[in-house]
Amino acid sequence: MADSNTCPQCGVPKYISSEHLWLDNGDIVHSRDQRRRLVFIESENIDPLLQEVESLIGVSIERIVIDCVKKNVLLPLSAFVPEDLKEKVRRGETDYRSFMDTFILISSSMGRGKLELKDLRYQRDGNDFCVFRITEPFSLPLNCGARAAGIEAILGYPQDVTYKKVGEQVYEITVFPSQHTKRQEDRMLPEDYRHQPGTARLERCPACGVPKALSECQWNQERGVILNKSTQRRMVMFSPRELDPVFQELEKELGEAIPRLVVEAQRRIAKSGFYSLGDVNDLENLRDQFALRGLGCLRSSSLSETGMSIRLDNAVLHLMVVGMMQGLFELTTGLPSIVEWKIDGEDNLEIEINV
Structure with missing residues (x-):
């Protein structure tokens, strides 16, 4: 290219x-x-x-x-x-x-x-x-x-x-x-995401204005592959409406246990060491990592020997985020945990992880 x-x-x-x-x-x-x-x-x-x-x-x-x-x-x-x-x-x-x-x-x-x-x-x-x-x-x-x-x-x-x-x-x-x-089409119609102000401040490329951290990726347009050079993980940009409604639809089709199953599946993946978000006890680092990925604005995060509390505003893919943070907590502490979460009508997500 x-x-x-x-x-x-x-x-x-x-x-x-x-x-x-x-x-x-x-x-x-x-x-x-x-x-x-x-x-x-x-x-x-x-x-x-x-x-x-x-x-x-x-x-x-x-x-x-x-x-x-x-x-x-x-x-x-x-x-x-x-x-x-x-x-x-x-x-x-x-x-x-x-x-x-x-x-x-x-x-x-x-x-x-x-x-x-x-x-x-x-x-x-x-x-x-x-x-x-x-x-x-x-x-x-x-x-x-x-x-x-x-x-x-x-x-x-x-x-x-x-x-x-x-x-x-x-x-x-x-x-x-x-x-x-028509029933299928009506049932699956998407909703617009709701926006609210935030406090994320990402360092920018002076030439094109995207987050400077994107320079850490190798963009192979011929292969259609984006590779994070430091983690060697493949990255992709896509609409969260490709996954968020899938989990909602699975819950409608297969029952209310689906959210827990999605969180559990993601917990297992995160605990294996798949994600590289840096120090999960560093609020500024975590805020930047969430903002770079477009997952929302991290308002607060606290980690202790007995648990972790997280508040993420404007959250998308929230079930994946919950499972990811539970898995990262267990990977960091070496302790098994239980997790509870709630998300309000403004897409603000609260996560409580306890041993």
Whole structure:
């Protein structure tokens, strides 16, 4: 990828710096629509987390995950594509293949994997399809849902999606016309995230304005992979509505035990040493780590030999955060623990961990 596509000082792709803002309340948002939040987190635990939840439940959740991601990503994607451009594609006045290049650029810049358009049929007769090949996907079910949402946002009618493995970490994703009940569509409609002021202060790149800490990552746009050079962990930027509503939908489908199972699965991953957040007893460090990831604004945190208390405002992916902090506490202290949490209507999260 040419150097002109990245900041000469920090190396972050210009798409990331021009289209996104890191706010003082721990939010990462689209610069053109600040109602739409994103997160920038370690990605190699996402599919294992879903698989661990699936193992604890004893029921496959892949289809629920894919469908829920599609429905919750559809609205913001559709809003970002101008209506006149969508109409030109639908009438065959704009080259559909070249239109896909934008989605491929976005996907690679955000670390979702190497995405390629392999085959396409668009005759507007119900037999159309779009075949993508993705190499090193950050998450297979989340990528499947997002690909279906992208096509549906452009064409304006329901799409379904399947995939097959064609090589080592290589998959073909096929999107094609389908039908979904109105009940499913209504049930999965996303809500806008609510914002409130915060106190996060991240040091910035003087050239492009993104957090300076992003320079610690290697942005391989050809592979669609972002690597934290110090931790050697893969990172990804994506919408929390790709996961938060999934956990809500699983709770509706499979019962109220789901939140505890998600927290437990994440606790196990965090306790294994997966996350590298530095000193969990350093409030300023933790605040920066949460803000850099877009997880919220850390208001308070206290660690003792018998427990840990945390207050995180503007929280997203709160079940993952709860499990992560419980696992980090146990990793730090070497003690087993129990955890309780509550999140209010303003997305303010309180966590209490006790031995």
